[in-house]
Amino acid sequence: MFPAFDKLHSTLKQLPGLGSRSAERICIHLLAERPEKLDQLVLALQEAAQHVGRCPVCGNLCQGETCSICEDPTRDDSRLCIVESVNDLLAIEKSGAWKGRYHVIHGRISPLKSIGPESLNLESLKSRLQNGAIHEVLLALANDIESEATCHYIQEVVLADTSITISRIGFGLPSGGDITYADSLTLRNALESRKSFA
Ligand SMILES: [Zn+2]
Missing domain, CATH: 3.40.1360.10 (Dna Topoisomerase Vi A Subunit; Chain: A, domain 2)
Structure with a gap:
């Protein structure tokens, strides 16, 4: 569609359980239908990336x-x-x-x-x-x-x-x-x- 859309789509479709069609639906949902959810998702991803890790004892x-x-x-x-x-x-x-x-x-x-x-x-x-x-x-x-x-x-x-x-x-x-x-x-x-x- 355009570079930013294509990049988001190709990143999402690599995730487990998401094929190309589901990834496309999510892109359209986040970019066109519910853009406020995009900000929430960005924040949640940043928080998880910053604060969640592997337990050094057991790997959970x-x-x-x-x-x-x-x-x-x-x-x-x-x-x-x-x-x-x-x-x-x-x-x-x-x-x-x-x-x-x-x-x-x-x-x-x-x-x-x-x-x-x-x-x-x-x-x-x-x-x-x-x-x-x-x-x-x-x-x-x-x-x-x-x-x-x-x-x-x-x-x-x-x-x-x-x-x-x-x-x-x-x-x-x-x-x-x-x-x-x-x-x-x-x-x-x-x-x-x-x-x-x-
Ligand atoms: Zn543990």
Whole structure:
């Protein structure tokens, strides 16, 4: 249409869940129909960019030094649930089935996409495991080949030489199914039916 419109459109359509048509609708909404919302969006984006970051302990999103889950004194320090994304953490939180802590690794090992273990949030995981407080690690990763490889890497490299019990989420999910899109009941069942991973 014109350069500023095209730039906004091409930026929006790269966002997850937004195709070209939805991005175009949002552009028209913000620029033509409800321009006051554009200012609100700019302010909200600036505030989020300035104040929101990754929790240095677990990798969850946080505003402040650490996230609300790390700061919650009622959580079970002896159990750690490893998830691939903040979306997965939120889905498990909604299910209400986990009262331990979390660690978000931000991705999965994928040789095809050149994602190796060094790209994942594993260094802070190693240091968390060294303090001896954690007795159980639950691998709540998806049910596909890349997640499988990631689970094995964590077991064989990150958790090597520890006496920590490792379990993996049981699956009522279809093969390749993502945790983010599972409903709460399915997730509760998957957590309760976790199996020893060895
Ligand atoms: Zn945290």
